[in-house]
Amino acid sequence: MVADGGLSPTNPFRTQKLDIRAAASESEDCLFLNVFTPGISTSPLERKPVVIFIHGGGYQEGNALFVNGQDLVREAGRGVVAVAIQYRLGVFGFLAGSQVKAGGVLNAGLLDQEFAFRWVQEHITKFGGDPNKVTIWGQSAGAGSVLQHVIAHDGKTSPPLFRGAITSSSFVPPQYNYDDPIHETLYNEVVSQTNCASSTDTLNCLRGVDVASLQVTNVNISASALFGTFIFVPVVDGTFITQRATQALKQRKINGNALLSITNSLEGFIFINESQISTASDYISQLFPHFGTPEITKATALYADMGNPFSQAVAIMGEAIFTCPTYLLLRAFAWSFKGEFAIPPAHHADDIQYYFPSMTSTGFPAYNNTAFVKAFSGSFLDFAMSLTPNVKWDPSNLTPLWKPWAAGEAEMLFNKTEDGEPVVQPIKTSSALLQRCAFWESVSALSGQ
Numbered sequence: 001m002v003a004d005g006g007l008s009p010t011n012p013f014r015t016q017k018l019d020i021r022a023a024a025s026e027s028e029d030c031l032f033l034n035v036f037t038p039g040i041s042t043s044p045l046e047r048k049p050v051v052i053f054i055h056g057g058g059y060q061e062g063n064a065l066f067v068n069g070q071d072l073v074r075e076a077g078r079g080v081v082a083v084a085i086q087y088r089l090g091v092f093g094f095l096a097g098s099q100v101k102a103g104g105v106l107n108a109g110l111l112d113q114e115f116a117f118r119w120v121q122e123h124i125t126k127f128g129g130d131p132n133k134v135t136i137w138g139q140s141a142g143a144g145s146v147l148q149h150v151i152a153h154d155g156k157t158s159p160p161l162f163r164g165a166i167t168s169s170s171f172v173p174p175q176y177n178y179d180d181p182i183h184e185t186l187y188n189e190v191v192s193q194t195n196c197a198s199s200t201d202t203l204n205c206l207r208g209v210d211v212a213s214l215q216v217t218n219v220n221i222s223a224s225a226l227f228g229t230f231i232f233v234p235v236v237d238g239t240f241i242t243q244r245a246t247q248a249l250k251q252r253k254i255n256g257n258a259l260l261s262i263t264n265s266l267e268g269f270i271f272i273n274e275s276q277i278s279t280a281s282d283y284i285s286q287l288f289p290h291f292g293t294p295e296i297t298k299a300t301a302l303y304a305d306m307g308n309p310f311s312q313a314v315a316i317m318g319e320a321i322f323t324c325p326t327y328l329l330l331r332a333f334a335w336s337f338k339g340e341f342a343i344p345p346a347h348h349a350d351d352i353q354y355y356f357p358s359m360t361s362t363g364f365p366a367y368n369n370t371a372f373v374k375a376f377s378g379s380f381l382d383f384a385m386s387l388t389p390n391v392k393w394d395p396s397n398l399t400p401l402w403k404p405w406a407a408g409e410a411e412m413l414f415n416k417t418e419d420g421e422p423v424v425q426p427i428k429t430s431s432a433l434l435q436r437c438a439f440w441e442s443v444s445a446l447s448g449q
Contacts, residue, residue, distance in 0.1 A: 028211045033085040033116050036069030038078035040128040047130035049385045051076075052083045052120060052162070054113060056140025056171065056349070058230035060090045060222055068358040075355060076381035077393045081129035083120055087112035087145075091218040094232035096178045097187030103203045106178050106237035110148050114240075117149070117161040135164035135384040136256075139352055141230075143167035143261075147245060147329055148234055154242055155253035164387050166380055167261045169348055172325035174288065174448030175244055178235040182289070186221065186231060193217040226286050228271025228317065245325065246444035249332040258387040259336040260380065261326045265346035268318030272310060280304070280312040287317070290446045299443075302436050322348070324437035325449060327429070330405045337389055338405040339379070340427065342415040343367050355380060372422035375399040376414050399424050409434070 041047070051072055055062040069082030087093060093109025100106055121131045138146040146167050149157070176182055191197050194217055196205035206214070218232070225231045236244060248254070277283055281300045285291060291299075303312040330336045341351040343366075353365040355377040360366075365373060378397045379389040389402045389412075403410035409429035416422055440447065 030086055030088065031112055032064070033083055033119065034064060034067075034069060035124075035127050035129075036073050036082040036084075037127045037129070038073050038081070040126070044125075046128070047125060047133075048079055048081050048128055049133040049135065050081045050083060050120060050124055050129040050131070051381070051384045052085060052117065052134060052136045054085060054087075054136065054138035054142035054145045056138065056142040056169075057089065058171065059094055059109060059141045059144075059233050060230050062089065062141070066359060068356060071356050071358050071377075072381060075377045076385060079385055079393055080381060081124060081127055083116075083124070083129075085113060085116040087116070090222065090232045091190060091214060094234060095187065095190065096183040096232075096235045096237075098179045098184065099187060099203045101178050101237070103201075107148075107234050107240055110145060110152075110234055110240060113145055114149065114152070114157075114161070121159070121161060132163070133385075134162040135166060136162045137166035137168070137380070137384070139168040140349065141171045143169055144171035144173075144234075146170070147172060147325070148241060150254050150256055150259075150329070150332075151243075151245060151248035152240055152255060155248065155255050157255045160255065162255070163257045164384060165256045165259045166383065167259070167326065167329065168351060169263055169267060169322050170261065170326050170329060171322060172245055172449055173230065173233050173321055174290075175234055175236060175241075176448040178237050180235075180448075183235060189221055190217055193220060227273040227276055229287065244444060244449060246328060246441060246449050249328045250441075252332050254332050256333070257335065258383070259329060259333040260339070260383045260389065261330055261336065262339040262341055262351065263323050263326050264348055264350055265340060265342045266314065266318065267322040267348045268314040268316065269345070269347045271317050271321075271348070272313045274310040277309045277313045280309050280316065283309070283313045284316060287320070288443075288447045290448065291443070292446075295443050295446060298439060302439055318348075319433070319436055320440050320447070320449075323433070324440045327434065327437050328441065334406070335387070336405050337383065337402055338411040338429070340411050340413050341376075342413060351376075367416055367420075369416070369420070369422050371398050372414070372416065372424070375422065375424045379412070398422070400426065402426070405429075 053067050064084040064086040067084035069084050072082040087109045124131050136146050146165050147170050191202045194209045196202045199205035222231050281296050284296050284299050303315050306312045306315045353360050357365050375398045379399050382392050383389045402412050411427050413427045
């Protein structure tokens with residue numbers, strides 16, 4: 001698709017709806033990608049950096065059809081080629097267990113993504129893109145996917161498939177070994193609900209189950225999970241992912257040369273059902289079933305002064321699953337940048353509308369301030385083009401000098417004043433937050449992270 005250009009007088013990025021989305025439907029034929037180009041040049045000297053976007057949805061839902069890459073092309077001043085990819089989800093993409101290891105493929109959804117990356121390497125020049133200047137970018141589970149590709153193959157993916165990585169709210173749930181009792185139980189439940197329990201080859205039996213029945217099983221099992229959590233997620237498979245994220249990142253076994261990560265101020269809020277929270281310790285024991293009394297007691301104490309049990313649970317979910325893994329990722333790269341999105345209420349996914357305004361009903365973000373939108377979304381695309389948010393294609397971008405995170409734990413805050421004026425300024429990572437993150441890192445063998 002050739003991206004539309006032009007600016008709106010009230011917002012720097014005019015949006016154009018994708019007609020294809022109105023006709024979107026579920027199908028077993030789901031593996032596709034969309035390419036958005038500002039124009040196709042045959043000259044290698046005019047090839048543009050490439051942004052591959054991976055949608056979120058807890059590895060359970062989501063659709064690349066709703067990712068309008070035209071937004072990214074416009075926000076980059078027509079300086080990038082954008083690619084949106086689809087991958088298998090839920091039981092179709094992330095069923096694990098020893099039977100799957102022996103007779104199938106683990107982490108199929110991640111392998112779908114890697115296949116799309118390799119397609120880009122082979123074909124993106126036909127669309128005016130430069131395969132040597134690829135940045136992978138994801139939101140939520142898409143950002144979690146980016147993390148998985150950063151640590152894939154022990155950080156030795158060959159040939160390299162990307163040079164830059166962007167994560168928007170990295171989703172890093174417990175990632176156990178493929179044969180952990182939790183995954184064996186899930187596999188057996190899938191087998192039971194699809195009437196394959198009596199088969200001598202349960203995996204082969206599952207292959208014969210029609211898609212509609214598998215989807216019903218997928219939904220039923222996923223609905224039984226703790227509110228705000230997802231069941232079918234990546235595992236340590238021994239080949240593509242050889243160890244937990246914390247282990248790989250601490251050893252700096254990474255792919256890619258540079259990282260930009262953003263988190264929202266209140267990541268955990270939408271994942272907590274207040275009516276189901278009795279105590280913080282009870283919530284922790286459900287979120288991390290391998291924790292023992294010492295871990296639960298320490299975690300509870302760390303969050304005891306954060307209000308009522310609901311507020312404590314919001315902080316625990318946000319920091320343990322999203323924010324703290326992001327700092328591990330930042331530390332693994334010698335060249336990394338950290339941002340904080342704080343436009344109220346700054347819940348998980350509130351930032352999406354600022355780089356994909358066409359996803360909104362109006363075509364504009366809630367805080368429709370030209371200077372803010374240009375600074376926020378522009379920083380992502382500046383990074384994709386030059387591996388730093390400090391080389392701006394648009395000199396009117398108000399983002400000040402953005403220091404690497406390693407330079408004194410520096411972050412860039414994106415917020416607004418009570419009067420509605422944009423706030424884009426450097427801040428320092430909270431030392432208290434980093435102390436809590438150190439705890440989550442210390443128990444990662446039990447949390448599966």
